[in-house]
Amino acid sequence: MAITSIKNLKEFSTNNDRFEGSHLLCPGCAHSMIVRELMNCTDDNLVIASNTGCLEVSTAVYPYTSWDTSWIHIGFENAATAASCAESMYKARKRKGTLKDNDAPVKFVAFGGDGSTYDIGFQWLSGAMERGHDFTYICLDNENYANTGGQRSSATPIGANTSTAQAGSHSYGKKQKKKDIVAIMAAHGAPYVAQLAPNKWKSMAKGFQKALETEGPCFINTVSACTTEWKFDPKDTIHITDLATDTLMFPIYEIIDGHELNILYRPKNILKVEDYLGAQGRYRHLFKPENKHVIERIQSDIDKNWEMLQRREEARI
Amino acid sequence: MSTGVLGTDKRGIRELGAEEKVGWDEVTRGVVLNSFDGEALDIAHKKAEERDYSDFNSYVATVASWRIIKPVFNRDICIDCQNCWVWCPDTSIISRDKQMLGIDYDHCKGCGVCVEVCPTNPKSLLMFSEAKENEDALEEWPEKEKKTK
Ligand SMILES: Cc1ncc(C[n+]2csc(CCOP(=O)(O)OP(=O)(O)O)c2C)c(N)n1
Ligand code: SF4
Ligand code: SF4
Ligand code: SF4
Ligand SMILES: [Mg+2]
Helix, strand or coil: CCECCCCCHHHHCCCCCCECCCCCCCCCCHHHHHHHHHHHCECCEEEEEEECCHHHHHHCCCCCECECCEEEEECCCCHHHHHHHHHHHHHHHHHHCCCCCCCCCEEEEEEEEHHHHHHHCHHHHHHHHHHCCCCEEEEEECCCEHHHCCECCCCCCCCCCECCECEECCEECCCCCCCCHHHHHHCCCCCEEEEECCCCHHHHHHHHHHHHHCCCCEEEEEECCCHHHHHCCHHHHHHHHHHHHHCCCCCCEEEECCCEEEECCCCCCCCCHHHHHCCCHHHHHHHCHHHHHHHHHHHHHHHHHHHHHHHHHHHCC | CCCCCCCCCCCCCEECCCCCCCCHHHCCCCCCCCCECCCCCCHHHCCHHHCCECCCEHHHEECHHHCCEEEEECCCCCCCCCHHHHHCCCCCEEEECCEEEEECCCCCCCCCHHHHHCCCCCCCEEEEECCCCHHHHHHCCCCCCCCCC
């Protein structure tokens, strides 16, 4: 077992990247920031499964791969299936002593987008979590089906303009609330579940390391700002993510063994959600007078959720 | 094509898509793209310049042509905080032994994230036109900005 030092950024930066450049993700895409951080958190061997989505199609364009580890691409539904089954096979072969190196530490990781995690691969994810494999599932939550042109998913927040929930004279965009995937995964009784963000690199690295070290199925939802579909300048990826965590649109917290909740980041100044919404083209229409009620609804949902998280943390159960 | 700060002879030798490929219908079953020639174990403990990258590793490719603006690095102001390293989405900040050495211009797409997260005053990274020589950019570096209250 070898996690790497995350005491400070200088020490963290001595790691040798295992996710290479010249992948084809958009300039400023947060997916790769998150992947790099995961891979720099450990020097163990990694077996990574990615299902279809921006990350997969952009990092394995024939004849190139950007992965310096074992990496499996599988259909849209099945990142959890591939990682959990590879883990089962590894355990069986280890037991039989038929591995090339029986002592080399290996970690199993699955990456899926929100489309595959919240919607299309949901049943397969649930199955793998319930079966209790020793692996970590990381959702790159950019709140839409980015790779196919920005369709709405059940991770898309209310009010966002997407290609299949369009804002216009008759609609303010998506009508339904974002699904609470973290609560659903915690309800599986998973030993470690968290929501993390790349702007808070240290809490993200800590959470990744906890998940890798914890035996059993761990789930992490990461906010992955998407410059193309959220419509902001590529240079602002970290700024937008700061706004996401400081308005509490994306609170950072972990849930241990399905019940013990710890808040991992408390903004000194909690910003109003308008600051976050106003910085992205996908919410521009909400600032029309007739859509004011949607912004009020989003703010009120955020306030209630924050209150709920704090009370659950206080309960210490 | 630049070979980058720590370029090996393989770096930046071709643009993605420009090389000869086996057609999709010629790929045989169970084919594997190896990221390295030879031994791939213990890669986490090898720096890029110590690795035996294969021709299939995107490390040997370049996306330099995506850029219209580029970050330029000013060593004199840098405090080696590594903000640029942790947030670069394209593994294009070259850091060794806790020191920021420079930008990998074969992999940098010119997003500008590194400039935004650089905390020094003036910044140690700034965006310039791709056409500008780095030496000229360094000549034009702005002065420290006064705090306005
Ligand atoms: C079963 C199936 N349905 C649809 C698709 C088409 N498809 C490929 S990628 C994608 C969107 C992926 O969205 P998400 O999982 O959120 O990842 P992102 O691209 O946003 O990172 C879709 C719909 C597919 N490959 N397989
Ligand atoms: S569309 Fe969004 S998620 Fe996909 S590569 Fe571009 S920025 Fe990243
Ligand atoms: S401009 Fe973007 S890709 Fe280039 S070094 Fe800076 S952060 Fe990395
Ligand atoms: S962010 Fe700026 S100061 Fe920090 S290491 Fe990079 S160039 Fe140097
Ligand atoms: Mg998505």
